[in-house]
Amino acid sequence: MxxxxxxxxxxxxxxxxxxxxxxxxxxxxxxxxxxxxxxxxxxxxxxxxxxxxxxxxxxxxxxxxxxxxxxxxxxxxxxxxxxxxxxxxxxxxxxxxxxxxxxxxxxxxxxxxxxxxxxxxxxxxxxxxxxxxxxxxxxxxxxxxxxxxxxxxxxxxxxxxxxxxxxxxxxxxxxxxxxxxGGVDAELTLPVGREAVPADHVSLQLALTGLKGGHSGCDIHTGRGNANKLLGRFLFSHAAELGLRLSKFKGGSLRNAIPREAFVDLVLPAANVAELERLVAHYSDVLSNELQAIETDLSLSLSAIDMPAEVFAAADQTRLLALIHAGPNGVIRMSDAFPGVVETSLNMGVITTKEDSVRVMCLIRSTVDSGRSMVENMLQALADLAGAELKLSGAYPxxxxxxxxxxxxxxxxxxxxxxxxxxxxxxxxxxxxxxxxxxxxxxxxxxxxxxxxxxxxxxxxxxxxxxxxxxxxxxxxxxxxxxxx
The missing domain is CATH 3.40.630.10 (Zn peptidases)
Structure with missing residues (x-):
């Protein structure tokens, strides 16, 4: 140095x-x-x-x-x-x-x-x-x-x-x-119950890594992949057909950084593993095509892990995946007053799992107070639909x-x-x-x-x-x- x-x-x-x-x-x-x-x-x-x-x-x-x-x-x-x-x-x-x-x-x-x-x-x-x-x-x-x-x-x-x-x-x-x-931190907390792992299941971790990440203000308009959203998209599409049961969702590390990595611990019937592998390979190709100009090093992988003691209750898992997939993310509106400048945005920055809940940490930014208020209300509506609690904190002008x-x-x-x-x-x-x-x-x-x-x-x-x-x-x-x- x-x-x-x-x-x-x-x-x-x-x-x-x-x-x-x-x-x-x-x-x-x-x-x-x-x-x-x-x-x-x-x-x-x-x-x-x-x-x-x-x-x-x-x-x-x-x-x-x-x-x-x-x-x-x-x-x-x-x-x-x-x-x-x-x-x-x-x-x-x-x-x-x-x-x-x-x-x-x-x-x-x-x-x-x-x-x-x-x-x-x-x-x-x-x-x-x-x-x-x-x-x-x-x-x-x-x-x-x-x-x-x-x-x-x-x-x-x-x-x-x-x-x-x-x-x-x-x-x-x-x-x-x-x-x-200005901005405000938004924390969505979804209560989740736990159930015993069904019989004849195997345990795997699905990992999305290698994304570029970046600053949730300066880089939010660049089209970089959000690992939380991309993994949530796959799970929402395929959890039911594959019988996937989640025990843990972990993605991102800071609410003001676009998440580069996300990891999901899951179980599924042993008979469905081959189909999961096929769909993961297909989704990796889909993302590589969609994000080919930006995310050149993304990696979607499966690995064996220890069997968890319990998994999310089925109904709670359904609500969680709907919340993540439906949640707003990225540019909400560009500015009319300053061409080329983002006016309002949201970054779904961090997802963490506790024994009885899953927490989704977001950062809302806006150059106008009304834009920030609009996104706050969007998240409140989402929380109401999913049965989650929304907490807003740390607002700065x-x-x-x-x-x-x-x-x-x-x-x-x-x-x-x-x-x-x-x-x-x-x-x-x-x-x-x-x-x-x-x-x-x-x-x-x-x-x-x-x-x-x-x-x-x-x-x-x-x-x-x-x-x-x-x-x-x-x-x-x-x-x-x-x-x-």
């Missing part, structure tokens, strides 16, 4: 190496936060850890620039922990194995954490380089963005002193974001676009001056923390920028090296172009 520090800008990439070396999955980012705080205090910078665990670092203005508006560079400390099957990696213990792959930096068999590690590294590189000119500066590093936005929810009024916030969590160089979707934003104008003009073209001013379907910042700081002028990151929230995550350099140039030029108070 030491090769990363040979890249430009060196200060940024050196910091990114350090970030990769210290485990920081969501809810386990305190070691990284404390390392950064100690470094800042050793430099003589003021640091504050607030009541929920966010870190603020303050650096005085460069000489002669004390009159400029104060700027807050913001990033989140945590990363999404996703790995390929069979990979021996513990995110709470092991460093990320980042390496250069042509024009990109990626990681070996895991998420890279460029989301939002590159943004964090850029903020720390600015703090560490006294030759960079800027006005009064704060860096805000929030906790737990990926698993609930705990840090942003807990941010209190009176902590931040700046007038302008530059969010670094965007993932497309050349695009400048002025708004984002969208970031309402402000076309008159002064910092947006500064970024647009600065970008054009640097690169000879205007950036694309856009709204992102991902859930940035900016909407939550507006509640305690309603006057804060905000913008979001970043380099090009592909496939975040998946082991294919990578960041384009050349765009990191362009993002860095833009960030430094914007800091010099901040207007006076």
């Amino acid at each position: 030491s090769a990363l520090s040979t890249l430009s800008p060196q200060g940024l990439w050196t910091w990114f190496e350090t970030i990769c070396s210290i485990p920081h999955p969501s809810k386990r980012e305190i070691a990284l936060r404390d390392h950064i705080q100690q470094w800042a205090e050793n430099k003589g910078l003021e640091t504050v850890i607030d009541g929920v665990g966010n870190l603020v670092i303050r650096k005085p203005a460069s000489a002669g620039l004390e009159h400029l508006k104060g700027v807050i560079i913001q990033a989140h400390l945590d990363m999404v922990p996703q790995k390929n099957s069979g990979t021996d990696h513990r995110f709470d213990r092991d460093p990320i194995q980042a390496y250069i792959d042509g024009d990109w930096v990626t990681a070996k068999d895991t998420t890279l954490g460029a989301d939002n590690g590159i943004g964090m590294a850029s903020a720390l590189a600015v703090l560490g380089d006294d030759s960079i000119e800027h006005g009064p500066l704060e860096v805000l590093l929030t906790i737990d963005e990926e698993a609930g936005m705990t840090g942003a929810f807990g941010l209190q009024a009176g902590l931040l002193q700046g007038d302008i916030l530059i969010n670094t969590d965007s993932e497309e160089e050349g695009e400048v974001y002025m708004g984002c979707a 969208g970031w309402q676009p402000d076309p008159t934003s002064p910092i947006m104008a500064v970024v647009r003009e600065t970008y054009q001056g640097l690169f000879g073209k205007l950036p694309n001013i856009q709204v992102i379907h991902a859930g940035l923390e900016c909407g939550l910042f507006k509640e305690p700081y309603p006057a804060l002028d905000m913008v979001s920028i970043g380099p090009t990151i592909r496939f975040p929230h998946s082991p294919d995550e990578k960041v384009e090296i050349a765009t990191v350099e362009k993002y860095w140039q833009l960030l430094l030029a914007v800091l010099k172009a901040i207007p006076a108070k």
Whole structure:
């Protein structure tokens, strides 16, 4: 990984190496936060850890620039922990194995954490380089963005002193974001009874693996397969004719990542195994044809497992498979106001089995409150039909676009001056923390920028090296172009 520090800008990439070396999955980012705080205090910078665990670092203005508006560079400390099957990696213990792959930096068999590690590294590189000119500066590093936005929810009024916030969590160089979707977690819980395994049955596991997965906001429109939905589709179609009885359904790992894998433990009459194998092979061909341009590595397989003690009650299994197959997923509506941008979506992210219930975790996103409400009601209707309970939690607001934003104008003009073209001013379907910042700081002028990151929230995550350099140039030029108070 030491090769990363040979890249430009060196200060940024050196910091990114350090970030990769210290485990920081969501809810386990305190070691990284404390390392950064100690470094800042050793430099003589003021640091504050607030009541929920966010870190603020303050650096005085460069000489002669004390009159400029104060700027807050913001990033989140945590990363999404996703790995390929069979990979021996513990995110709470092991460093990320980042390496250069042509024009990109990626990681070996895991998420890279460029989301939002590159943004964090850029903020720390600015703090560490006294030759960079800027006005009064704060860096805000929030906790737990990926698993609930705990840090942003807990941010209190009176902590931040700046007038302008530059969010670094965007993932497309050349695009400048002025708004984002809000969201809410939706949990469907279906009670299931248990019955004895019928006689003369054999036990197998049906597994769908090898899908690309990805970010449930940025990648939801790409047509990538959702392992939960695809396995549910097969089971709904063939469970009755084959006499399949399920004992466990497990799919996905995060509500904000498109599920790459799903596994079902089942039993069936021994006489029907050959037909199951034939139908699985046929369905594998169907999926390969339907998803041929996207899911080139999908694998549908059967393997023998130990016989379970019990299986789902027949009526409950029927309701479960109907719920999964009928449940909405993917893009619900595209935006009229912002062509090419998803307005409302849902990701059926995680399915888990307990002794007496099956839980389906979804994430609803929408740039308009009415769209989110519509999908909430769709899930409530589905729950009513299936006999499930719907629980909504963790709702966070969208970031309402402000076309008159002064910092947006500064970024647009600065970008054009640097690169000879205007950036694309856009709204992102991902859930940035900016909407939550507006509640305690309603006057804060905000913008979001970043380099090009592909496939975040998946082991294919990578960041384009050349765009990191362009993002860095833009960030430094914007800091010099901040207007006076």
